[in-house]
Amino acid sequence: MPAAPDHFPAGAPCWADLSSSDPGRAREFYAGLLGWDAVDLGREYGHYFHFLRNGSVVAGLMQNSQETGFPDFWTVYLSSDDARATADSATAAGGQVLLGPGMAVDQGSVAVLGDPTGGTVGVWQPETHRGFARIDEPSAPVWYELMTNDYAAALDFYRTVFGWETEVLSDTEDFRYTTLQSEDRPVAGVMDAAAELPGGIPSHWEIYFGHADIGAAAEQAEQLGGSVLRLPEDSDYGRLVQLADPTGAAFWLMAATEA
Missing domain, CATH: 3.10.180.10 (2,3-Dihydroxybiphenyl 1,2-Dioxygenase, domain 1)
Structure with a gap:
């Protein structure tokens, strides 16, 4: 793992x-x-x-x-x-x-x-706490994404402040997306979400955790008092679902298997 x-x-x-x-x-x-x-x-x-x-x-x-x-x-x-x-x-x-x-x-x-x-x-x-001890597996973080209503300004800021090296994944009116590259691999993304974010919803970061069975996880989340914000869907990067926990905190699950 x-x-x-x-x-x-x-x-x-x-x-x-x-x-x-x-x-x-x-x-x-x-x-x-x-x-x-x-x-x-x-x-x-x-x-x-x-x-x-x-x-x-x-x-x-x-x-x-x-x-x-x-x-x-x-x-x-x-x-x-x-x-x-x-x-x-x-x-x-x-x-x-x-x-x-x-x-x-x-x-x-x-x-x-x-x-x-x-x-x-x-x-x-x-210092004594380095951060995550496990990543890129079930029940651990697997992806991080900034949904922004000002794509160009966001990229300028993160490149300047954090020294990001970036790579454009797509640059069309329908899908504009750039990835942060770290040690020759993508580790986070920035999405032009100006057309997607409802009025009053600011730019924000989202986190994805790994799960082996997205459909079962969606059902289980509801049984545990959470809610499904976006139904399970297939993407080029695996099956996804957006959930909220019982007090409304939103997060994503992404299909992941044990290494």
Whole structure:
């Protein structure tokens, strides 16, 4: 099975966490759907949880306070060798620093940025916590995608701030898509979603987890109190379904098999 690298290259997705208004219910849902265990890191860490699959950390979980006014959501984090320098670069490139940068105890340095198109993305500079321990397999992260309403501005921002090397996958009016290339392989995508995003929905990052049976997963998600946002569909990259957990946090499942 694919282990994550010991060190994620700068700019590559390296972590994701769920901000949930009901962490207990979230733990039950993802345990049932993806087989995740959850470990509370304790008071010192603000009772942040690590989601584990077969003992390997695959995501995080924290309380979404009602005071934020934000719905529950998944955040994708990009790796940085210097979170403060990345935050400074983001500001200079027209973005915003929404949180940090600051130390997450001994785990690493964290920041949350707003890109110029309205997307929110995390920054992670690892110390004792490198990020994902497993990727590209069932019940682990397999893909990350920015749905943006300003494609050109988004690409300019991420290239400038994170040093992205990109490759155009498609450039037609119907489908405009660019991938982030890291160590000669695609690791994330940027989609021109200006025609797709409903009014009032800003640019945003989406995360995909692997699953061996997409149809069964969709049924199970509903049984566990979640919902199907987009019905299972076939794509050039495998079968997909978009789901929401019981408190509304959206994510995707993508067909994946054991290596």
